[in-house]
Amino acid sequence: MARLTILGTPFDDGTEAQFLTRFQTRLAKGVGTFVVTANPEIVMYARTHPDYQALIAKRADFVTADGIGILLGARILGSRLAARVTGYDLMQAMLQAAAAEGLRVALVGAKAAVLGQAKARLTAQHPGLNVCYQHDGYFDLADASVADAVVAAQPDLIFAALGFPKQERFLAGLQKRLPRAFMMGVGGSFDVAAGVVSRAPRWMQRVHLEWFYRLLKEPSRIGRMMVLPQFVWVVWRTRHQKGQR
Numbered sequence: 001m002a003r004l005t006i007l008g009t010p011f012d013d014g015t016e017a018q019f020l021t022r023f024q025t026r027l028a029k030g031v032g033t034f035v036v037t038a039n040p041e042i043v044m045y046a047r048t049h050p051d052y053q054a055l056i057a058k059r060a061d062f063v064t065a066d067g068i069g070i071l072l073g074a075r076i077l078g079s080r081l082a083a084r085v086t087g088y089d090l091m092q093a094m095l096q097a098a099a100a101e102g103l104r105v106a107l108v109g110a111k112a113a114v115l116g117q118a119k120a121r122l123t124a125q126h127p128g129l130n131v132c133y134q135h136d137g138y139f140d141l142a143d144a145s146v147a148d149a150v151v152a153a154q155p156d157l158i159f160a161a162l163g164f165p166k167q168e169r170f171l172a173g174l175q176k177r178l179p180r181a182f183m184m185g186v187g188g189s190f191d192v193a194a195g196v197v198s199r200a201p202r203w204m205q206r207v208h209l210e211w212f213y214r215l216l217k218e219p220s221r222i223g224r225m226m227v228l229p230q231f232v233w234v235v236w237r238t239r240h241q242k243g244q245r
């Protein structure tokens, strides 16, 4: 898979199906995989937090473009990324595979009630799903007890819905301790799975308006979303400066 870098954060180019094939092959072989689904907010945060940027660059086996902004950023830099690949969609596909194979799954993140409902719904959607460990996301990373409990449960797959950068820091801490596991940060995906937050209709996703749908549903996200025009501007400026050299 080709890799390109946008403002210091690497991205792997591929469709959802291509990523899933790679993930499932590695899982079957017992090769650990750490996936980051990065959006413009993550890229902008990583720019000013070098330890987080280095964590993504050095520790993630795959970084997917989670957001139309990333595809746009690649275009501005004169490259192209095949598709937007979201954490929620990857999680659903990996859970389906896990249920079919009888693999052990750990779910860490979200509020306790949301997590409980997400687990119930996911188990109904994927009959046979074996959730060997679950914990809400409101714990301090300095407290190792959740990480220790995950390791003790020996999951084959771990989904961390703690929001960034917490979820990536949490998973990076587990990488060496669970060297054969598939692990991925999935942001607000448990809220979606629980039905607390709804995803945009398919047609809106196709025309790249999911961000607009989320803004309509949660107007308080406007502050966070303002990072998108900033991101586009900084990428454009980078390109322009490069062009002058």
Ligand code: UDP
Pocket: 109, 110, 111, 136, 137, 138, 139, 161, 162, 163, 164, 166, 186, 187, 188, 189, 190, 191
């Ligand atoms: N969350 C958590 N622990 C925290 C902070 C947040 O488990 O310390 C959860 C929160 O409940 C939500 C998810 O992390 O389920 C983050 O959602 P957000 O909408 O910020 O993620 P996005 O999909 O935008 O990355």
